Amino acid sequence: MTEVSIEKLTKTFGSARAVDGISVRIANGEFISLLGPSGCGKTTTLKMIAGFEDVSGGAIRFDGQDVVNVPAEKRDIGMVFQNYALFPHMTVEQNLAFGLEMRKVAKPEMRSRISRVLEMVQLTGYAERYPRQLSGGQQQRVALGRALVIEPKILLLDEPLANLDAKLREEMRVFIRDLQRRVGITTVYVTHDQAEAMTMSDRVVVMFGGRIAQIGVPADIYERPENLDVAQFVGQVNLVKGTVREGGSDGRCAVETTFGVIEVHSARMHAPGTAVTLTLRPEAIELGAPGKGAKGTVLSSYYSGSLIDYRIELEGGDIIHTQAFPHNRFADKERVGVYAPADRFWLLGAAA
Numbered sequence: 001m002t003e004v005s006i007e008k009l010t011k012t013f014g015s016a017r018a019v020d021g022i023s024v025r026i027a028n029g030e031f032i033s034l035l036g037p038s039g040c041g042k043t044t045t046l047k048m049i050a051g052f053e054d055v056s057g058g059a060i061r062f063d064g065q066d067v068v069n070v071p072a073e074k075r076d077i078g079m080v081f082q083n084y085a086l087f088p089h090m091t092v093e094q095n096l097a098f099g100l101e102m103r104k105v106a107k108p109e110m111r112s113r114i115s116r117v118l119e120m121v122q123l124t125g126y127a128e129r130y131p132r133q134l135s136g137g138q139q140q141r142v143a144l145g146r147a148l149v150i151e152p153k154i155l156l157l158d159e160p161l162a163n164l165d166a167k168l169r170e171e172m173r174v175f176i177r178d179l180q181r182r183v184g185i186t187t188v189y190v191t192h193d194q195a196e197a198m199t200m201s202d203r204v205v206v207m208f209g210g211r212i213a214q215i216g217v218p219a220d221i222y223e224r225p226e227n228l229d230v231a232q233f234v235g236q237v238n239l240v241k242g243t244v245r246e247g248g249s250d251g252r253c254a255v256e257t258t259f260g261v262i263e264v265h266s267a268r269m270h271a272p273g274t275a276v277t278l279t280l281r282p283e284a285i286e287l288g289a290p291g292k293g294a295k296g297t298v299l300s301s302y303y304s305g306s307l308i309d310y311r312i313e314l315e316g317g318d319i320i321h322t323q324a325f326p327h328n329r330f331a332d333k334e335r336v337g338v339y340a341p342a343d344r345f346w347l348l349g350a351a352a
C-alpha cells in the first residue's frame with residue numbers, strides 16, 4: 001500500500017505547459033481518476049508518475065520518497081493501456097509470466113501467482129489461449145492481470161475501456177472497481193468519460209489546460225461544481241440566473257430567481273443586487289400541472305427509453321432541460337409547472 005503525493009508537478013513541451021503545477025495527495029488504497037477533455041494533461045501526468053516522461057518541475061513522492069529521479073522499472077508500477085498492449089505471439093500464461101521472469105521470480109512462486117491472478121480476473125482455464133482467441137473484454141482482463149501479477153505498489157490505468165463497446169464498458173467499470181477494492185491497491189485512472197470517473201472513483205480530479213479545476217468525491221464534483229467548466233463537463237446542467245437578495249453572513253445566501261427565492265450555501269458574502277448563476281441538474285426538476293414552481297411551456301421532448309428529455313421555456317425566456325420518467329407525458333406547447341427542491345440548486349463560486 002502506497003501513498004502518492006504530487007506537488008506542483010509541471011511538464012513543458014517547448015513553450016507549452018502540458019501540466020501546469022498540479023498538486024494532489026492520493027491516499028493508500030485510494031482509487032482516483034484524472035478526468036478532463038482531450039489534451040488537458042491527464043496522460044502526461046500518468047506518464048510522469050510511471051516514470052515514462054521526465055518532470056519539468058515539482059515532486060512525485062511514493063510514501064514520502066521522491067521518485068522523480070527513479071527510473072520507471074524501479075518504481076514498482078503496474079500499468080494498463082487503452083490498446084491492451086499484450087504480446088500477440090504469447091499465450092495468456094506467457095503474457096502474465098513475462099514481468100515475473102524479468103523480475104527473476106522463482107518458478108513455483110510464479111505458477112501460484114499466475115493462477116491466483118487468473119482467478120482474480122476470472123480467466124481460469126484461459127491460460128493456453130492467445131490474445132487473438134479472446135474477446136476485447138477478456139484481453140483487457142489479461143492486461144489487468146499482467147499489471148497486478150507483479151504485485152505493484154501502484155496501479156495506473158490509461159483509458160483502459162476506450163476500445164470496448166458500451167455494454168462491456170459498463171461491466172468492466174464494475175469489474176475493475178471491485179477488483180481494486182479487493183486488492184486494495186492505490187490506483188490512478190485516466191479517462192475523459194465523466195460517468196466512468198464518477199462510478200469508479202473515491203475521488204475525481206478534474207483537469208483543464210494542464211491545471212486542476214476541482215478535486216472531490218463524485219457527488220461534490222457533480223452537485224457542487226467549483227465553476228462552470230466543471231459543471232458542464234460532468235453532465236448536462238441548467239444555468240439559472242438570479243439576483244442576490246440577502247448576502248448572509250452565516251454561509252447562506254438568498255437568491256431571487258424564476259423559481260422564486262432560493263436559499264443556497266455560500267462561503268462568500270454577496271452584496272444584495274449582485275447577479276449570480278445557479279446550477280440545476282436536469283433530473284432534479286419535477287414537471288407537473290401549472291401552479292407549483294416556475295411557469296414553463298414545453299418546447300420539445302425526446303424519448304430515450306428509461307427517461308424523456310424535455311426542453312422547457314420558462315416565463316422570462318430562459319430555456320432549461322429536464323429528464324422525467326415516461327409515466328407522466330407532456331405534449332409540445334403544453335403549459336407546465338417546473339419545480340425543483342431548493343437543495344438541488346447550487347451557487348457557482350460558492351466555495352471561493
Ligand SMILES: Nc1ncnc2c1ncn2[C@@H]1O[C@H](COP(=O)(O)OP(=O)(O)OP(=O)(O)O)[C@@H](O)[C@H]1O
Pocket residue numbers: 013018036037038039040041042043044045192
Ligand atoms: N511528446 C510531446 N511533445 C509535445 N507535446 C506533447 C507531447 N505529449 C503531449 N503533448 C501535448 O501536451 C498536452 C497534454 O497531452 P496529454 O496527452 O497529457 O493530454 P490528455 O489529457 O491525456 O489527452 P487525451 O485524452 O487526448 O489523451 C497536449 O496539448 C499534447 O498535445
